[in-house]
Amino acid sequence: MIGGTGRIDNRERFFQVESPFVQKLASDLKAKDVMTYNVITLAVDQKVKQAKEIMRLKKISGLPIIDEKNRVVGIISIDDIIRWLEEQDPEGEIGRYMTRNVVTVREDQLIIEILKMFKRYKYGRFPVVNNENVLTGIITPGDVLIKFLHILEEHMSSRSPELVRKKVKGFEKDLKFDNRKLVKLSFEIEGGDLSQAGEASSQLKSILAKSGRYSDDFLRKVAIVSYEAEVNVVIHAYRGVMTAFISPDFVKIVVADEGPGIVDIELALQPGWSTASEQVRELGFGAGMGLYNMKRWADDLMIESVPGKGTIITAIIYNRKGEG
Amino acid sequence: MKLKEIAELLNAEVLVGDEKALELEITIACGSDLMSDVLAYTKEKTLLLTGLTQPQVIRTAEVMDLNAVIFVRGKRPEQVTIQLAKEKNIPLLMTQLPLFEACGLLYSKGVRGCYDWRNRKD
Secondary structure: OOOOOOOOOOOOOOOOOOHHHHHHHHHHHHHHHHOOOOOOOOOOOHHHHHHHHHHHHHHEEEEEEEOOOOOOEEEHHHHHHHHHHHHOOOEHHHHHOEOOOOEEOOOOOOHHHHHHHHHHOOOOOEEEEEEOEEEEEOOOOHHHHHHHHHHOOOHHHHHHHHHHHHHHHHHHHHHHHHOOOOOOEEEEOOOOHHOOOOHHHHHHHHHHHOOOOOOOOHEEEEEHHHHHHHHHHHHOOOOEEEEEEEOEEEEEEEEEEEEEOOOOOOOOOOOOOOOOHHHHHHHOOOOOEEEEHHHHHHHHHEEEEEOOOEEEEEEEOOOOOOOO | OOHHHHHOOOOOOEOOOOOOHHHHEOEEEEEOHHHHHEEEEHHOEEEEEEEOOOOOHHHHHHHOOOOOOEEEOOOOHHHHHHHHHHHHHHEEEEEOOOOOOOOOHHHHHOOEEEOOOHHOOO
């Protein structure tokens, strides 16, 4: 890699709340717009083994514990279950093992605040309460991601193909004539459509090339990173959106998908590690080089993923003068 | 070495590429069936030799600015691959030789590898 280092921080699998992209997506959204309404709850006098079974069957990692008036008195998470297992107390009651200092959020609290709280507390979920402190829902970073994807999807599908083409022409004009403006360009990526994989990256590259502002070396780096990210969405996810933020000095690529997510980011970054199908491998991909390649060519790479929900990859490539 | 000399050397059929394209000077090449490896290790202006004939090969060539693609082992690509190469203006050749032999012949004529593994930085 020339210059720069790929920054991967596995502990920070949270939204970049400061990013204008996230701010715009979250604008005016409140907890009640995003939260899951049907919350599974238990009471303090129920057994931990019951909680464990529910969590296993429903594939959830935390359950709010409520009193007879539906007020949150605790939460039981995987950590608590582990503690219970260690005590070898098969008939143990939830009250003894649950976490009592529960951080809750209000129904009308802004998502942007809640995202900051996820980052601060590093909790996987917050119970949502109304003004009477009664439990009405639960919210996870995954719920927020899904909501964001729906917003993006609506945004994309509301445009006809002709409109997109016109927009692209407009962008070319912008790129030629206004060097100070950050130009934004979005492409929809359909999961599973292997024949189209690479089309978005190809378009992005040719638009950037036409501006005549970037070196071949820079264009190639951008193209490789976007291509690998695009192929990843096609291979692994149901659908996604690639957005490029273009300036004279850098290109930032954000690829958000709705899909299975990445369970272990560290592992997925290892060259050769892959979960791709035989069909994908026949196309010369799925050999576990995708994320590794992105890390290799991007100056800055950030991977945020919620298993079972989706992944957001953010990559920045700087246009340095006198390199190449 | 010019692309047309390579075509003769490998007894290759030209699928896409006019007179002008065949004048292209080739100095480095890469042989791989793994497109992600091509993306990781090749530089621009490289000739790619591969046994993969899917359109993804052409997309990879486009993204990487590869200058031509040769299909080995007598694998004839589908029309969609040829069409894409025409659109993207990437010369396509096809030889009966297997990958190892095709690469060996080019190497013996002075064409060199694309990946400077002795000076790898990562």
